[in-house]
Amino acid sequence: MVSPMETLAPDERTAAVPAPQPETLRLQPTRGFSRVLAPRELWRYRDLAGQIALRDITVRYRQTALGGAWAVLQPVGFMVVFSLIFGNVAGLSSNGLPYPLFSLAALVPWTFFSTALLLGSDSLVSNSALVSKIYFPRIFMPMGVIVAGFVDLAISFVILMIIVFAWGFVPSVAILAVPLLVVIAAAAALGTTAALSAINVRYRDVRYVVPFAIQMWLFVSPVVYPSSQIDEPWRTLSAINPMVGVVEGFRWATLGTGDAPWDLIGISALAAVGFLLAGLAYFDRTERAFADFV
Amino acid sequence: MSDVAIETKELGKSYTLGVKGAGYGTLREAIVEKARNPLRRERKKKQERDLLWALKDLSLTIRSGEVVGLIGHNGAGKSTLLKILSRITEPSTGYADVTGRVGSLLEVGTGFHPELTGRENIFLNGAILGMRRAEIRTRFDEIVEFAEMERFLDTPVKRYSSGMSVRLAFAVAAHLEPEILLVDEVLAVGDASFQRKSLGKMNEVAKEGRTVVFVSHNLAIIQALCSRGILLERGEVKADAPIVGAIDSYLRTLESAASDDLLERTDRDSRAYDETLVRRLEIHDASGGHPNVVVAGRSATIVVDVTEHLPTMECQLTIVNSLGQPVCTLDSEMTAPVDVRAAEPGTRLECHIDSLPLLPGRYRIDVIVKAKRHIQDGLQAAALFDVEPGTIGERPVAAEAEGDVVLPHSWRLPA
Numbered sequence: 001m002v003s004p005m006e007t008l009a010p011d012e013r014t015a016a017v018p019a020p021q022p023e024t025l026r027l028q029p030t031r032g033f034s035r036v037l038a039p040r041e042l043w044r045y046r047d048l049a050g051q052i053a054l055r056d057i058t059v060r061y062r063q064t065a066l067g068g069a070w071a072v073l074q075p076v077g078f079m080v081v082f083s084l085i086f087g088n089v090a091g092l093s094s095n096g097l098p099y100p101l102f103s104l105a106a107l108v109p110w111t112f113f114s115t116a117l118l119l120g121s122d123s124l125v126s127n128s129a130l131v132s133k134i135y136f137p138r139i140f141m142p143m144g145v146i147v148a149g150f151v152d153l154a155i156s157f158v159i160l161m162i163i164v165f166a167w168g169f170v171p172s173v174a175i176l177a178v179p180l181l182v183v184i185a186a187a188a189a190l191g192t193t194a195a196l197s198a199i200n201v202r203y204r205d206v207r208y209v210v211p212f213a214i215q216m217w218l219f220v221s222p223v224v225y226p227s228s229q230i231d232e233p234w235r236t237l238s239a240i241n242p243m244v245g246v247v248e249g250f251r252w253a254t255l256g257t258g259d260a261p262w263d264l265i266g267i268s269a270l271a272a273v274g275f276l277l278a279g280l281a282y283f284d285r286t287e288r289a290f291a292d293f294v
Numbered sequence: 295m296s297d298v299a300i301e302t303k304e305l306g307k308s309y310t311l312g313v314k315g316a317g318y319g320t321l322r323e324a325i326v327e328k329a330r331n332p333l334r335r336e337r338k339k340k341q342e343r344d345l346l347w348a349l350k351d352l353s354l355t356i357r358s359g360e361v362v363g364l365i366g367h368n369g370a371g372k373s374t375l376l377k378i379l380s381r382i383t384e385p386s387t388g389y390a391d392v393t394g395r396v397g398s399l400l401e402v403g404t405g406f407h408p409e410l411t412g413r414e415n416i417f418l419n420g421a422i423l424g425m426r427r428a429e430i431r432t433r434f435d436e437i438v439e440f441a442e443m444e445r446f447l448d449t450p451v452k453r454y455s456s457g458m459s460v461r462l463a464f465a466v467a468a469h470l471e472p473e474i475l476l477v478d479e480v481l482a483v484g485d486a487s488f489q490r491k492s493l494g495k496m497n498e499v500a501k502e503g504r505t506v507v508f509v510s511h512n513l514a515i516i517q518a519l520c521s522r523g524i525l526l527e528r529g530e531v532k533a534d535a536p537i538v539g540a541i542d543s544y545l546r547t548l549e550s551a552a553s554d555d556l557l558e559r560t561d562r563d564s565r566a567y568d569e570t571l572v573r574r575l576e577i578h579d580a581s582g583g584h585p586n587v588v589v590a591g592r593s594a595t596i597v598v599d600v601t602e603h604l605p606t607m608e609c610q611l612t613i614v615n616s617l618g619q620p621v622c623t624l625d626s627e628m629t630a631p632v633d634v635r636a637a638e639p640g641t642r643l644e645c646h647i648d649s650l651p652l653l654p655g656r657y658r659i660d661v662i663v664k665a666k667r668h669i670q671d672g673l674q675a676a677a678l679f680d681v682e683p684g685t686i687g688e689r690p691v692a693a694e695a696e697g698d699v700v701l702p703h704s705w706r707l708p709a
Contacts, residue, residue: 022393022473023393024391026387026389026391027378027384027385028385028388028390030384031386047421047426048421048424051418051421052418052421054418055407055414055418058410059407059409059410061410062450063409078461094643129405130405133400134405134422230387244603257518267431289384291382291383292383
């Protein structure tokens with residue numbers, strides 16, 4: 001029998017192995033950092049990373065009646081509630097902006113972040129069958145959740161822009177900052193979920209902590225109030241929470257009003273890098289034992 | 295040295311022993327522990343005492359193209375070895391050098407997502423097994439054909455019967471082209487014709503000169519597929535020989551295990567709750583002779599003694615032939631009017647067979663005791679017994695007959 005393999009180009013046959021001679025891999029006890037921060041290993045498994053992300057996208061709204069509309073309903077629902085309670089009843093300041101717009105521009109990136117945390121922190125445990133049966137760089141699990149979140153984010157972003165235009169606002173060139181803000185949010189989300197998902201493997205307490213922590217995080221981020229309400233130096237310091245820069249940046253970038261909060265964005269970007277490195281480092285150190293505990 | 299596929303040197307894997315079913319631990323426990331033992335050193339020392347070595351000082355060389363069967367009791371370290379070789383878990387000591395792409399089939403259908411369609415799952419599962427996307431695309435039609443499921447490609451896998459998903463999963467796995475294939479007990483599923491097909495495929499893989507490491511309790515399959523057998527016992531190599539010799543050694547260890555005090559056995563079912571343990575298992579026939587020697591066709595009773603009484607215990611006995619193939623299962627959960635549930639507590643469970651329909655030979659009995667909706671204890675080869683020639687329905691049982699069972703029957707023949 002002629003192996004159909006022969007119809008493939010040789011480089012495809014040997015996968016990512018560069019030399020024709022199959023390489024020898026030494027499996028031995030490891031210490032310290034070695035895994036997540038091994039780009040070659042991640043590259044070798046890139047197809048799987050794509051498939052996992054694709055799966056997370058496809059599955060998220062399967063067998064739901066409203067499907068992708070959920071990506072919009074959640075932030076818009078919060079917008080309505082927040083506008084009624086915080087805008088009307090409590091009369092929180094919105095820097096002179098219509099409260100619905102003020103809160104929606106913040107809720108779009110916030111929903112991306114909080115959903116990533118909620119699903120990502122459980123990603124290793126809910127895929128325990130895979131983790132205990134197959135080798136792959138485990139970081140793909142939280143990463144897949146975040147990549148899938150980009151789809152939701154894109155949908156809700158379009159809705160946000162439609163509402164912004166309908167309200168008579170015209171975004172300025174500041175809108176070009178949106179990709180940067182998304183990168184900051186994604187980095188912070190990946191760092192946080194990497195750490196949480198790794199802790200969750202050992203301590204299921206994480207499942208109960210996360211929903212609660214997300215609520216807290218919402219209120220320490222300027223989603224329902226403007227950060228201008230906070231006195232200096234606390235306002236600037238608060239940007240150590242990466243979502244401060246992201247949320248305020250999003251308002252400025254999408255509504256085209258106010259001054260660019262570059263101070264907040266800059267600090268938050270640095271903080272996000274810190275979150276990312278710390279989260280990945282913790283993940284890396286604990287990854288080798290995942291299969292033994294999950 | 296390029297023709298060595300797998301080489302291990304003093305490979306070991308230890309697990310920290312915990313309370314059964316735990317291993318979760320809570321954050322609180324960890325914090326309390328840390329507060330109690332602020333010095334890290336001290337904690338480490340404590341852990342060393344509770345280590346269980348699933349594999350110990352394993353040094354093996356497997357050449358490329360070899361088809362090796364791993365045999366041994368539950369908990370002997372077979373699956374741990376496969377897990378290390380497939381990189382799922384790290385060894386604790388020593389190392390393993392693996393040359394070439396490794397494909398592992400530690401459980402068919404791992405990575406199937408129920409909400410995805412068959413088509414989507416082929417791509418996902420292929421990627422999980424290490425195939426490149428282009429590769430899967432090239433082989434897609436072949437995979438679908440092998441699984442015989444063109445019609446259901448766009449149906450979510452959760453609507454598949456279990457047989458269908460197994461077929462699809464195996465089809466994907468079988469079209470993987472690794473240099474080294476690790477297989478754990480995957481052929482135990484699916485219908486007979488698909489099993490034959492899968493076996494054929496495995497044979498083909500082996501003949502193509504690829505290295506296969508195969509774990510199965512089915513000794514007949516192992517014997518048919520493998521040329522070399524490695525017998526593991528308590529994490530160490532007990533025998534490494536041509537397959538027939540290794541299987542012989544294994545059967546001998548089964549014999550000695552069955553004659554040991556069952557309470558001393560450590561190879562118990564890992565899912566068990568251990569609230570009651572099987573203390574003794576014997577089969578007697580009506581003649582009242584030696585236990586574990588029975589005559590074909592006579593009535594026989596299998597007696598299971600457990601350590602503790604638990605309410606509504608159930609028992610499942612599997613009679614297995616000398617090649618490790620199950621002959622039949624006797625399951626008390628499939629109740630019948632003839633069953634008796636005594637009113638008083640007790641620790642003895644009995645299974646009565648009116649006329650033992652087994653051909654002469656050696657068999658073993660695997661036992662599972664359940665109570666409170668959990669497996670309480672499980673032992674393979676809790677007893678070995680010999681069937682002596684006898685008569686079934688007044689017809690002599692031929693000692694050299696094929697198969698394992700005889701049926702009471704009658705003929706109508708021309709003059």
